Amino acid sequence: MLDTQSFDQLLIILAAALASAVIFRRLYVPSIVAFLVAGAVIGPSVLDWVSEPERFSFLAEFGVVFLLFALGLEFSVPKLLRLKGPVFGVGSAQVFLCMLIFGSSAYFWGVSLEAAFVIAGALALSSTAIVTKELSTLGEVHTDHGRLSIGVLLFQDLIAVVLLIVVPVLGASSGEDLASALGLALAKGLMLAALLLAVGRWLLPSVYREVAKSQSSEIFVLSTLVIVMVAAWVTHAAGLSMALGAFVTGMMLGECHYKHQIESDIRGFRDILLGLFFVTIGMSVDTSLLVQYAPRIIFFTLALIGLKALIIGGLIRLLGYPAKPAAQSGLILSEAGEFGLALLTIAVSYGLLPNEQASFIMIVAVLSMALSPFLIRHGHHVVARWLKPSKLEANDEPEFSSEEKLVLVGGYGRVGKAVVRLLQVQQVPYLVIERDPEVVAAARRKGIRITYGDCTELSILSTCGIESAQLALLSFDTIEHATEVIEHIRSADITTPLMIRLPDATGIEELIAVGANHLFPEMVEATISAVSNVSKLLSLDETLTTKVESELRSEGL
Known part of the structure; x- marks a missing residue:
């Protein structure tokens, strides 16, 4: 039974999330950033209205599961094949170069090799939620820079699956048996992914056909929740991340005829869980670092945006695309993403990353995400100032x-x-x-x-x-x-x-x-x-x- 103190604090979390979302929406700042800020304000490091964020860690776990489920629903294999140039050409090179640069920098900063790998993976990925939403709002999904950006995001989603397999292994294995543990985890991950995809292709359509005959939205929503949680339990039982099962489940449901109904019915439930997830992440951030290391945080934020923009834009240009869409795509994908935040949270739970270091990286990531809508909406003006007319x-x-x-x-x-x-x-x-x-x-x-x-x-x-x-x-x-x-x-x-x-x-x-x-x-x-x-x-x-x-x-x- 939920005690009075926990209920009061849950009410504070919900009220803070609502107020922050309303305020930040008027400022055209993404709701993800609003939830993170709300959590930081009510958390122990500021107002201390919620003094024990770990009591709500189950919300973060459910949030990670449904965050990856939502990303999986948006993942499209046909789109991946259609955009194979940006996906496998730009996407693979971008992730490799960014992880190499960010990982090396973090290692020389003084973190462990495992922590450097996690930080590199978190910062190399961009925000699928922010980018797709802003491009859709602006009607630029089908432009050159829109298609290139979506293509790179698709490859990042693929890498996200690999990171979900690797991070728990890094947290549970010693250096001596790390290679064999990684090999075993990758093998199990591939086998489970194949199993879940097979179930999604040949079994779930029949299940949803029967569920649809009931013409009950409650049964439809409950069926989706049970399917997602069962898939998460399967991967967790195999010693892998629950989020991996959720992502693969989203992928397989994203290709079925019931995709749009699933998205519609589960959207409210999913958005609430995601909001609570980002609030709980915000509560775990040590905001005193923002004051203590303000110049350093600003420098790292600008460096993150600048390096990712240059790497992505340069790689797209090397593929033969014109300078303008290349530069715009670089700016669009220059921020960190929600999956990076989830990855850092998972790493902290496995003891791979101290909370202070995770907080510092999270603050940098959140600031880059807060700047992202501005860069997406006004990227063409920025590009016009950078590039000469002949290049445009x-x-x-x-x-x-x-x-x-x-x-x-x-x-x-x-x-x-x-x-x-x-x-x-x-x-x-x-x-x-x-x-x-x-x-x-x-x-x-x-x-x-x-x-x-x-x-x-x-x-x-x-x-x-x-x-x-x-x-x-x-x-x-x-x-x-x-x-x-x-x-x-x-x-x-x-x-x-x-x-x-x-x-x-x-x-x-x-x-x-x-x-x-x-x-x-x-x-x-x-x-x-x-x-x-x-x-x-x-x-x-x-x-x-x-x-x-x-x-x-x-x-x-």
Whole structure:
């Protein structure tokens, strides 16, 4: 039974988490940082409202399990194979170099070899939660720097699995039998991962099919919780981390048909546990170090961000990508991540790392994570100041004559391919601008006039001759980005007609006001097409149908 003091302190933890999340949200600081700060404030080193954080260590254990389960759900094997260049090329080199540099620095700092390995692994990884959320909010997931960043994060998730296997072994084995213990642990980890993946592929779909027939959200949520905890228990019973079982479970459920329902049903429960987990981590941080070693902490934070940005950006550039997405990806991934915090917590529990050293590294990691949204949101401005214009425009040279009256087609997706087919049949000169190098290579093999670049960058559009083009068809994910680009085009005295493709009709009036000539909201046009087809099939009055279509267009439905 929960005693009165424990209940009071649990209430304090929940209230502090809520207040901190509300305040930090207004400052556009990630909720992860808010929870960590809340824990540090109410913990023993500041207000001492919760004097014995270890009494709530079970919350941290459950939090680690569900943190890794959430990361596993986001892990995608098809996406991993599709982004194999950034994943295995940049990702592997980045993790190796960062761990080598950070591990060597920590070892010369005076920590043990095992502690240096843990610190290196924690700092080499970036924040999947912050990066994916910010890129989604900005509508930049499918940009060059978005795809490159996601690719590197996928490899980091793979390395996270290995670290989950290695760290408990480092804490439980002596130097003499370490090699054999690591080999045995890796073998057990691979066998258990294969077993869990097999169960997820052939058994769990049948289980969820039966659960879904009940049409009960409570049973669905409970089933997921039991499955996650059983997987965590299996890996723990084998002498490995519980988080490993949770991550593999998330991976296998992430590929099934019930993934989105699982995410939806468990989100509230998962977010509460994750919030409590980060609060408990914050309570274990010795904040007196922040005052005692403030200059050193600031230096290490800036060094962490600078080194990771240079390493990641440089590696991406070596793969042949333009300088701008390379530099932006470096800034996006320059912070530490939530998994690093979990790894440090696990290391402390196994006695691999003293709490004072772990607190110092955690403070550095949290500060880097707090700066991350700013770097992601304003990275293009930072990059523009760093790089010369010639480097920003270092894309493939477009294949066209400046005297041609081209139609510029932004993107070679479904709409782009249809427009190109029309222009080819009508023998209208065109040039496609595509930001996926693999799509560019495949299209060129088919004889398509296509160049690599981002059609939303004014420098690329100018290089491709937008000033003399007949028409420019540009695609955007958000109304804000479209407005910004159109304003730049019109402020440069470019009068070329602009046809803008957007997901929906939100903000059409604003786009027209800043200079868009034609608008193509895909959702609206798809709706109107359905209405038109229904009218034809039922032989309805064409005049009334046209009137309804006009109303739908004006309403943006």
